[in-house]
Amino acid sequence: MLLAAPLASAHAQGPPPRPWVDWHSTQTEHFVFHYPAAYREWTFALADRIEILRSEVTAVVGFAPRQRVHIIVDDPINDANGYAFTTLDAPTIVLWPVSPDPRSEIGDYDVWQELLATHEYTHVAHLTRPSRSRWQRFIRSLSPVPLGPIATRAPRWVMEGYATYVEGRVSGSGRPNHAWRAAILRQFALEGRLPSYGQLNGTGGWKSGAFAYLAGSAFIEWLARREGDSSVVAMWRRLTSKTDRSFESAFAGVYGGSPAELYGRFSVELTAAAVEIARALQAQQLTEGTLVQRLVRATGDPAIAPDGRFVALTVRKEKAPSALVVWKTEPEPDTLAAAKTASQLRRDPEDVPDRSFYPPAKQAVATLIADDGYPYETPRWFPDNRRVLVTRNMPAPDGTIRPDLFVWSAEDGSLQRITRRAALRDGDPSPDGRWAAAVRCEQGWCDLVRVDLTTREVRVLRAGSVTTNYYRPRISRKTSEIVVAEQRGDRWRIARVSPFTGELRYADPDDGINRYDATYDVDGASIVTTAERAGFVNLERLPANGGEPVALTRVTGAAVAPDVAPDGAVWFLNLRSAGYDLRRVVPDSVRIDASTPSVVIIDTLSSVLPPRRRVRPDSALPAPTATSRQQGSERRYGFGPSRFRYFPTASSGYGGGTVGLAIVRSDPVGRLGVQLLGVAGTAALPAGGAIAIASRARRTVVGLSGWYSHEAPSRELRVSEELGLDLARGGAALRIDRRRVRDAGELTGTLAALGELQRPAAFEQSFRRAAIAAFGATVRRVDEDVRYVIALDGLGELGADEEGRYSRQRSTLLFGTARADRSLFTTRLAYGTLSGGSGSARERYVVGGFRSPLLDPMFDARRVDAPAYPLGSADGLTFASYRVGLPIDPVEAFYAGATTDFFQTQRRSYGIEVRERIAAIAALGTPEASILAGFARAQDDPVRGKWRFYLSLALNP
Numbered sequence: 001m002l003l004a005a006p007l008a009s010a011h012a013q014g015p016p017p018r019p020w021v022d023w024h025s026t027q028t029e030h031f032v033f034h035y036p037a038a039y040r041e042w043t044f045a046l047a048d049r050i051e052i053l054r055s056e057v058t059a060v061v062g063f064a065p066r067q068r069v070h071i072i073v074d075d076p077i078n079d080a081n082g083y084a085f086t087t088l089d090a091p092t093i094v095l096w097p098v099s100p101d102p103r104s105e106i107g108d109y110d111v112w113q114e115l116l117a118t119h120e121y122t123h124v125a126h127l128t129r130p131s132r133s134r135w136q137r138f139i140r141s142l143s144p145v146p147l148g149p150i151a152t153r154a155p156r157w158v159m160e161g162y163a164t165y166v167e168g169r170v171s172g173s174g175r176p177n178h179a180w181r182a183a184i185l186r187q188f189a190l191e192g193r194l195p196s197y198g199q200l201n202g203t204g205g206w207k208s209g210a211f212a213y214l215a216g217s218a219f220i221e222w223l224a225r226r227e228g229d230s231s232v233v234a235m236w237r238r239l240t241s242k243t244d245r246s247f248e249s250a251f252a253g254v255y256g257g258s259p260a261e262l263y264g265r266f267s268v269e270l271t272a273a274a275v276e277i278a279r280a281l282q283a284q285q286l287t288e289g290t291l292v293q294r295l296v297r298a299t300g301d302p303a304i305a306p307d308g309r310f311v312a313l314t315v316r317k318e319k320a321p322s323a324l325v326v327w328k329t330e331p332e333p334d335t336l337a338a339a340k341t342a343s344q345l346r347r348d349p350e351d352v353p354d355r356s357f358y359p360p361a362k363q364a365v366a367t368l369i370a371d372d373g374y375p376y377e378t379p380r381w382f383p384d385n386r387r388v389l390v391t392r393n394m395p396a397p398d399g400t401i402r403p404d405l406f407v408w409s410a411e412d413g414s415l416q417r418i419t420r421r422a423a424l425r426d427g428d429p430s431p432d433g434r435w436a437a438a439v440r441c442e443q444g445w446c447d448l449v450r451v452d453l454t455t456r457e458v459r460v461l462r463a464g465s466v467t468t469n470y471y472r473p474r475i476s477r478k479t480s481e482i483v484v485a486e487q488r489g490d491r492w493r494i495a496r497v498s499p500f501t502g503e504l505r506y507a508d509p510d511d512g513i514n515r516y517d518a519t520y521d522v523d524g525a526s527i528v529t530t531a532e533r534a535g536f537v538n539l540e541r542l543p544a545n546g547g548e549p550v551a552l553t554r555v556t557g558a559a560v561a562p563d564v565a566p567d568g569a570v571w572f573l574n575l576r577s578a579g580y581d582l583r584r585v586v587p588d589s590v591r592i593d594a595s596t597p598s599v600v601i602i603d604t605l606s607s608v609l610p611p612r613r614r615v616r617p618d619s620a621l622p623a624p625t626a627t628s629r630q631q632g633s634e635r636r637y638g639f640g641p642s643r644f645r646y647f648p649t650a651s652s653g654y655g656g657g658t659v660g661l662a663i664v665r666s667d668p669v670g671r672l673g674v675q676l677l678g679v680a681g682t683a684a685l686p687a688g689g690a691i692a693i694a695s696r697a698r699r700t701v702v703g704l705s706g707w708y709s710h711e712a713p714s715r716e717l718r719v720s721e722e723l724g725l726d727l728a729r730g731g732a733a734l735r736i737d738r739r740r741v742r743d744a745g746e747l748t749g750t751l752a753a754l755g756e757l758q759r760p761a762a763f764e765q766s767f768r769r770a771a772i773a774a775f776g777a778t779v780r781r782v783d784e785d786v787r788y789v790i791a792l793d794g795l796g797e798l799g800a801d802e803e804g805r806y807s808r809q810r811s812t813l814l815f816g817t818a819r820a821d822r823s824l825f826t827t828r829l830a831y832g833t834l835s836g837g838s839g840s841a842r843e844r845y846v847v848g849g850f851r852s853p854l855l856d857p858m859f860d861a862r863r864v865d866a867p868a869y870p871l872g873s874a875d876g877l878t879f880a881s882y883r884v885g886l887p888i889d890p891v892e893a894f895y896a897g898a899t900t901d902f903f904q905t906q907r908r909s910y911g912i913e914v915r916e917r918i919a920a921i922a923a924l925g926t927p928e929a930s931i932l933a934g935f936a937r938a939q940d941d942p943v944r945g946k947w948r949f950y951l952s953l954a955l956n957p
Contacts (some may be wrong), residue, residue, distance in 0.1 A: 161216020655684025
């Protein structure tokens with residue numbers, strides 16, 4: 001149980017740090033930073049401030065860990081995120097430095113790195129608070145991954161909600177102070193879609209995962225207002241007391257009711273406040289425009305073609321891949337609905353047909369769906385009304401993800417890639433179609449750049465920094481001037497930028513309001529933008545002459561992503577609980593008397609309106625002290641600081657069971673893994689010891705392994721001894737692996753050499769040596785709502801022993817398919833041959849059992865897995881096998897068979913299995929784990945009709 005929580009959390013966070021990049025380290029009094037050289041400036045800026053942030057967080061949380069906290073900075077997928085591993089012995093934080101856009105719930109910040117570090121360090125300070133019971137501390141210290149009582153007892157909403165609560169109090173910005181938390185809570189409340197207490201920890205569905213942060217922090221604020229800020233810390237003290245308490249008990253003892261009961265009251269009050277606001281807005285010219293299309297999830301920004309006839313945008317579906325579509329802008333009659341209604345009335349003239357509440361679904365004129373992975377997004381039209389500039393996240397050969405620009409022809413469907421690994425997004429083509437404005441997000445910030453679409457040259461117009469970022473540029477079709485959102489300090493502003501010199505001048509008034517999503521009006525000079533006023537997110541126009549902004553919408557949720565059609569209509573996205581709808585508003589038909597709505601509610605601190613921001617001037621901040629980054633402390637990472645953990649292993653099958661213990665060495669970024677493994681148990685299954693070393697300091701992974709193993713499967717099946725399977729073996733191997741990632745697939749290659757001394761009970765001792773080459777290729781495709789996976793693996797082995805030489809070949813083909821995000825229905829076929837000389841007598845294929853925990857399966861390729869049968873149930877110079885798997889989540893029903901005589905006889909079985917591979921988590925110090933558990937029935941001799949449970953847990957560094 002203590003290990004499950006951090007593993008599940010890490011699995012949800014995304015890819016791990018990249019160990020092969022140029023890593024360095026530096027330190028402060030309480031922190032050690034590990035970072036690639038490219039992020040030195042970003043990291044140093046944070047290191048100079050981290051001790052101050054620690055003091056501020058500690059003052060709120062009431063606890064700080066004694067040991068140094070390791071902070072890893074990396075950017076594997078060009079996204080804004082962070083996560084923490086809150087083990088008691090080695091707390092570690094991972095930060096992804098790319099700054100978020102202002103439309104994100106985390107898009108309100110003074111300095112992104114400080115907000116991110118505050119949130120993640122709060123997790124550490126909160127969840128590493130130890131028990132005050134000596135017995136509890138002792139028991140927890142025995143865990144392979146020791147965690148504190150709060151980390152193991154508190155639900156997810158408490159962990160994320162409290163970190164968000166502290167982030168708002170310490171920074172004066174963040175989610176609690178942002179208009180977006182208020183807008184989301186307000187809109188979901190109005191539609192009756194606030195999560196129940198039982199749903200508060202959910203991660204599925206649109207915005208569901210965000211409610212642990214948004215509603216969780218708002219609920220904690222509500223509790224603190226009722227009982228005082230100290231009540232929150234009192235709850236943590238009760239959870240870590242000498243008296244063993246559950247979270248529910250600790251909560252009720254402070255607040256006088258269960259979490260579910262009080263959350264229900266909070267939800268009612270929040271909904272009541274939202275209804276008050278909605279009524280006030282209705283009385284003050286609620287202006288939502290005209291609904292164009294009812295959509296779901298995170299609809300992409302609309303782009304109107306220069307001639308006004310088409311709109312392009314990325315649409316999301318609940319159980320199908322995202323698609324970039326082109327629709328006609330003119331209304332489309334719903335002929336199917338009309339025909340259905342007419343048919344119903346002919347059959348029954350007194351019937352009451354369905355009323356039409358929403359516009360009919362638009363028919364796509366053109367569609368662009370990615371083969372797999374990330375969708376094509378942020379479309380912008382070229383002047384020819386045919387081509388569209390789009391962005392898509394693309395993998396580099398090492399797996400790093402960066403967005404690039406493409407040109408798509410909506411006329412003939414052709415697609416041309418413009419940039420490679422350039423980290424460019426939000427591209428907008430110029431009036432002549434020769435260049436584009438875009439933002440480049442690298443090194444922890446976003447620059448404004450100009451891209452030559454012919455030469456692919458990228459020139460920086462406005463450089464970003466730790467405190468400055470740019471977002472969503474748009475080009476005037478009249479003057480070629482660029483309008484862009486600039487984040488500097490605690491707000492986003494709208495700026496006009498020269499495309500030639502990069503000279504900047506602000507286009508919005510200096511009134512402290514966040515503005516972004518800017519685009520030019522039809523005159524090419526006025527600007528339409530999104531503005532956050534008093535907790536409301538609406539559209540407004542900024543006059544070309546610098547006059548007062550003019551409000552264009554007044555909505556209960558949020559109006560964002562405007563684009564202006566040639567007829568002056570503004571197309572935009574409107575927030576609902578199910579996602580973003582597409583709407584349009586004609587400015588000339590709108591008159592909103594006041595840019596800021598006048599709203600008075602009973603609870604002035606309700607979460608449906610953000611609090612007034614506490615502006616914290618730089619002069620009020622303590623200057624970095626000697627306890628900040630230690631001068632001269634930068635050093636090369638090498639193989640990093642060592643971490644040691646132990647992990648138990650086990651296996652069970654024909655022949656009994658085994659238990660094992662692994663001692664694992666790792667480092668924070670995973671450059672060097674070492675594993676010592678000892679296994680003991682019944683003599684029928686492999687037992688002994690092994691060592692494995694893996695270096696990932698380069699993209700080519702180098703592994704060295706050694707083993708000593710003994711087994712006697714003849715205790716279950718006599719013939720196994722005659723096949724030489726009762727044996728003791730000891731050997732070593734060198735293995736190198738290289739992986740290359742491409743769009744919708746990947747390719748791996750492996751070379752290995754081994755030497756092994758074998759002492760079989762039925763044969764003479766021999767020394768086996770072999771050279772091995774292997775490959776694996778995977779291709780993924782998406783067709784509408786169906787996805788496909790094809791994987792081909794091959795292995796070739798040339799070896800020799802005292803009796804002669806041999807050569808082995810085996811290959812596996814897997815085909816999988818599923819609808820939407822369901823588990824794959826799979827078919828796996830395998831075939832292998834053995835030839836080359838008299839040495840092949842000892843290396844015949846044998847059917848039965850499963851992999852040894854002590855040997856890499858590649859070094860024991862004679863075995864053909866069949867867990868329902870004992871090892872040695874069949875043997876031969878060739879084999880063929882098949883397996884069909886039908887997912888019945890969380891298990892898989894299967895039917896499998898294997899033969900060594902071209903299907904004259906088979907070893908068939910059926911049952912249910914769980915197969916899971918959990919990747920190594922370097923920051924947590926856990927190795928890779930391969931888990932196999934199942935219950936199967938054999939259909940053929942030698943164990944016809946018998947059911948067998950089997951279990952295998954294998955670890956790799």
